[in-house]
Amino acid sequence: MNSKLGSPNRGRVVSVRGSVVDIHFDEHLPPIYSLLHAMEGVIAIEVLSQLDAHRVRGIALTPTQGLARGMRVEDTGGPLQAPVGKEILARMFDVFGNAIDRQPAPTDVQWRSVHRAPPSLARRSTKSELFETGIKVIDVLMPLERGGKAGLFGGAGVGKTVLLTEMIHNMVGQHEGVSIFCGIGERCREGEELYRDMKAAGVLPNMVMVFGQMNEPPGARFRVGHAALTMAEYFRDDEHRDVLLLIDNIFRFIQAGMEVSGLMGQMPSRLGYQPTMGTELSQLEERIANTDTGAITSIQAVYVPADDFTDPAAVHTFSHLSASIVLSRKRASEGLYPAIDPLQSSSKMATPGVIGERHYALAQEIRRTLAQYADLKDIIAMLGLEQLSPEDRNVVARARRLERFLTQPFFTTEQFTGLKGRLVSLKDALDGCERILRDEFNDIPESALYMIGTIDEAKAKSKTEVEHAASTHES
Numbered sequence: 001m002n003s004k005l006g007s008p009n010r011g012r013v014v015s016v017r018g019s020v021v022d023i024h025f026d027e028h029l030p031p032i033y034s035l036l037h038a039m040e041g042v043i044a045i046e047v048l049s050q051l052d053a054h055r056v057r058g059i060a061l062t063p064t065q066g067l068a069r070g071m072r073v074e075d076t077g078g079p080l081q082a083p084v085g086k087e088i089l090a091r092m093f094d095v096f097g098n099a100i101d102r103q104p105a106p107t108d109v110q111w112r113s114v115h116r117a118p119p120s121l122a123r124r125s126t127k128s129e130l131f132e133t134g135i136k137v138i139d140v141l142m143p144l145e146r147g148g149k150a151g152l153f154g155g156a157g158v159g160k161t162v163l164l165t166e167m168i169h170n171m172v173g174q175h176e177g178v179s180i181f182c183g184i185g186e187r188c189r190e191g192e193e194l195y196r197d198m199k200a201a202g203v204l205p206n207m208v209m210v211f212g213q214m215n216e217p218p219g220a221r222f223r224v225g226h227a228a229l230t231m232a233e234y235f236r237d238d239e240h241r242d243v244l245l246l247i248d249n250i251f252r253f254i255q256a257g258m259e260v261s262g263l264m265g266q267m268p269s270r271l272g273y274q275p276t277m278g279t280e281l282s283q284l285e286e287r288i289a290n291t292d293t294g295a296i297t298s299i300q301a302v303y304v305p306a307d308d309f310t311d312p313a314a315v316h317t318f319s320h321l322s323a324s325i326v327l328s329r330k331r332a333s334e335g336l337y338p339a340i341d342p343l344q345s346s347s348k349m350a351t352p353g354v355i356g357e358r359h360y361a362l363a364q365e366i367r368r369t370l371a372q373y374a375d376l377k378d379i380i381a382m383l384g385l386e387q388l389s390p391e392d393r394n395v396v397a398r399a400r401r402l403e404r405f406l407t408q409p410f411f412t413t414e415q416f417t418g419l420k421g422r423l424v425s426l427k428d429a430l431d432g433c434e435r436i437l438r439d440e441f442n443d444i445p446e447s448a449l450y451m452i453g454t455i456d457e458a459k460a461k462s463k464t465e466v467e468h469a470a471s472t473h474e475s
Contacts, residue, residue, distance in 0.1 A: 009075040011056075013038065016067050019060045019217050020263045021045050023073050030056060033079040033115055043067055044096065046080060046219060048264060059260055061095060061219040082227040083109040084234035089178065092195060092209040095224045100211065101195070114226040116233065118286040125290040128354050131297055134170040134423035135163075137340050137406040138325060140433060141363050142347040143355055145322045146242070147290030149298045150347075151250070153314060154327030154339075155307040161190060163327070163338050164248055164301050165197065166410045170423055172203040177242035177294075178235045179203070182228035183211040185221045185252025197412065214252070218259035225253050229287050236294035243296045245288060251303040254281065254313045273312050285320040323347035336407050342370055359430060366402055366433055373399030394439070401436045404449040405458075422453030431455065 011025035023036065029050055030036065036045040036058060043066075045058040060067075061080070083097040087106035091099055099105050129146040132139055144150045152160045172179050183191050191211050198204045208231055212224030225247065232243045247253075254277060261274030269275045288298045300321075304314050307329060318324060325345045332339035352360040372395045376388065385393065411421030432455030435441065441449065441458060448462035449455075 009077070011036075011073045011075070013067060013069050013071045013073060014055060015069065016064055018263060019064060019219060019260075020057060021060055021064065021067065022051065022055055022057050024055050025075075026054065028075075029053065030075045035076045035078065035080050036073050037076060038067055038071055038073045044080075045073070046223070048260070057264065059219040059222075059263060060217055061223065063217060079113045079115050080223055080227070081111040082114050082230040084112050084231055084238075085109040086239075088208050088231060089206060090204045090208075092191075092211065093227070095210070095212050095216075095220045095227050097227070110234075112230050112234070114223060114230045116230060116287065119289050119291050123291045125292055125295070127290070128349065130349065130355065130426075132426055133167055134425070135166065135338065136408055136424050136429040136432075137338060137342060139424075139426045140359075140406070140429050141342050141350070141366065142323050142325055142340075142345045143349045144297070144299075144347070145349050147295030147297055148322035148349070149285065149288055149300065149320055150323040150325060151317055151321045152299065152301045152325050152327065153304050153309070153317075154302075155304050155329060158327040158329050158332050158339050159337065160301040160303070160327060161186075161248055162410065162412060163325075163340075164246055164299060165194060165412045166338075166421075167299055168194075168198070168203075168244075168246060169201060169411050169421075171244055172198075172201070172206065177206070177244060178232075178239075179207045179244040179246065180228055180232050180235075181207065181209045181246045181248070182225055183209070183213070183248055184224055184250070185212065185214045185216075185256060186248055188213050188215075190248070212256075218256040218263070221252060221256035222260050225250075225284050229284065232296050233287065236291065236296055240293045242294055245296050245298040247298065247300040249303050250281075250300045250317055251305075251313050253284065254316075270312055277312065278316055281316050281320065322349065336403055337410075338408065340406075342367060342406070343374065359426075362430055362433055362437075365437055369395060369399045369402060369437065397442065398437060398439070400446050401441060401449050402433060404446050405432055405436055405452070405455065407451050408453065409451050417451075419451055424453050428454040 009028050011023045014022040014024045030047050032047055034047045043064060044061045046061055047056045047058045049057045051057055083106065085108060087108045091106060092101035094100050131144040131146045133144060152163055154160050168179060198207055210224055210228040212221040232245050235241045235243045257277065257280045258274045266275055288296045302314060302317050305311050326341045327339050328341035331341060349355060350363055376392055376396060409417060409419035409422055414421055435455055444458055444462045448458045448465060452458055452461060
């Protein structure tokens with residue numbers, strides 16, 4: 001914002017405490033969310049509160065080394081902006097819109113504010129459509145919605161990022177629109193690996209990546225999600241394309257907000273979280289929506305601190321999602337990958353009106369079988385399988401076969417497992433589950449159903465296993 005004479009609005013630094021900077025302006029006080037520059041643009045500061053008629057308090061989006069009291073600060077006259085346009089495809093950016101893929105900066109781009117209002121209710125679409133992922137357990141038991149928000153919940157090391165990258169791999173190939181990957185507070189190794197994988201898979205031309213890494217200040221991590229959303233909104237509203245927005249990890253966004261809130265001196269609420277957590281999360285999540293011109297479908301990884309699903313961060317995130325995919329450490333330890341807990345996961349799409357009567361009835365029967373097996377596990381542990389009634393033994397056999405059939409080899413883990421990845425259509429996944437529930441595979445060992453694609457692979461696998469066992473026995 002310029003003063004009356006048209007000269008830039010300048011202030012000076014009054015105090016610096018870590019990432020918090022107080023700045024004094026003689027004439028015009030910059031509005032909230034204004035971006036200020038110090039040290040010739042090296043340090044960027046976002047205004048978060050106005051202290052009095054002449055002082056503002058801001059949070060630095062860059063490290064503050066070298067910033068001292070009395071230094072000059074210039075008001076840019078607007079908020080933080082993100083680049084939008086066709087030129088940003090196949091590129092990698094930081095929170096300021098700088099290219100970080102060692103290529104020249106894109107030229108033909110527009111710049112838009114990262115602070116935008118969500119689409120009005122009048123513009124939103126109310127149609128419910130399925131979004132196939134090619135992953136059996138998700139498509140059968142917790143189907144995703146086109147234009148919906150799905151969360152992958154799990155503690156550390158249960159496979160959130162692997163599942164997210166597999167979904168990118170499966171969807172970007174068949175998905176006609178644009179994919180935007182937003183890394184919030186994650187490791188730089190993951191970003192670099194993802195870039196290489198997407199380039200190798202040939203899907204980079206329809207993808208944009210935005211990163212705010214874990215070594216960056218909390219202000220940058222807090223705003224990188226808004227920058228990615230601004231790019232997604234351009235493709236949805238201006239180009240009328242469907243957008244797949246992948247966020248890894250939404251918990252780090254809440255955590256960055258918590259750090260910013262603490263630095264700004266706000267009193268923390270329960271478990272040390274910021275008092276404004278619900279509003280901050282809503283401001284981000286409500287912008288992800290279907291409109292009459294296009295849809296933003298979002299898949300978000302959510303780290304669950306200490307596997308505690310009652311943690312306020314997990315609870316607040318749950319309320320925004322149309323599907324919750326819960327990853328379980330217990331299933332991961334049993335080698336059942338993807339380690340999704342079918343009884344804790346849910347989807348608002350799993351109703352007869354949306355997915356059809358047959359799919360709904362099958363999903364309910366699968367859940368019922370797995371729930372009965374979970375109840376019987378204690379008896380089996382104490383008394384053994386022989387003490388169960390014949391009917392219960394059948395339930396256990398079906399449940400164990402279903403559990404193994406719902407595992408799947410991933411394309412993104414081929415190099416580690418040596419198993420070729422599989423993409424399974426919803427029709428094949430439903431057929432397989434139905435045939436297992438009808439006891440068609442009772443004469444086939446459980447191991448033949450583990451890590452396969454369609455159910456027909458089980459018979460071939462069982463045959464080779466039998467032949468292999470016979471040959472080892474002979475030798």
